[in-house]
Amino acid sequence: MDDERPARFEAVYKGAYGQITAYAARRCDSPQDAADVVAETFAIAWRRIDEMPRGQEATLWLYGVARNVLSNHRRGEVRRQARSAELDAEMADLYGNSPDSGLELAAIAQVFRTLPDDDRELLSLVAWEGLDRQEIATALGLSRNAVRIRLHRARGRFSRALTEAGVCVTSESRLVPAERPL
Template structure:
């Protein structure tokens, strides 16, 4: 039985390590933090192997575990992130192509950070992880319809936050001046 358990864990680990690592890297401030989150995620998976669903559902289950591990991690890192966020934006502005692009990137980042945690998580699962509504529902333990409704609302809130920050999704062209004819 222990050999079967170990073989299953190793198979799941090989199949999902890259996805779970990418998930953690995109949500952590440092590679070390991401490595800690991944290690803790697979530690939980090992301890709870009996609860690990078969097949593709294992990946979604691991996303849910990683999300919980990240929530615990973020509770402790919240203050540090707030202090370093302003410095990170300033450093990014130093290395941008133009001042306008840095300002817009800062505005987008601030708008995104202004969203509730649940909105940021839903938008990230779609944009960064490429999950569809059903996969998100499985990972978060909710219905597909609830995901659809919450994602719609999150997108509206993000759009509103971007508008309030003066960020436009498409550059707007000014109409050509009309010349008067004499």
């Protein structure tokens, strides 16, 4: 029985992959999200292979699984957007009295969201969590020197992105929480 499972999964995968991918692609905002949904759908199918019906019903069962995965994905996206809104509000509270408030703050937040994930993480660990380079190195499993270099590059990319967006941040108007020294 166990020897049959990989072959059965492979047959269902080959037969339904295109249909499930098209189903996900039509319902997701990006190809990456669709790929994630398809991957999770087939991972669940593998884990639950003994529950999967045989024949054409297997594809129908996969549609149901994909539907549930999409629902979970959407709920996760809503939670992520809510956290982002909370973070935006927190940033507004922290920097609301600065000369860079209002529209410029919104532009800065938008530029920040366009940075690569690794850059956002490093800059967030410094600015929001207040970690120093050694603490970041420990948290990320990197050397202190690697953190120094990556942080320098991330700051440079952020600065260039702000300039390209038309946001002028001078040393006198830097966005730094009042309780944290420059």
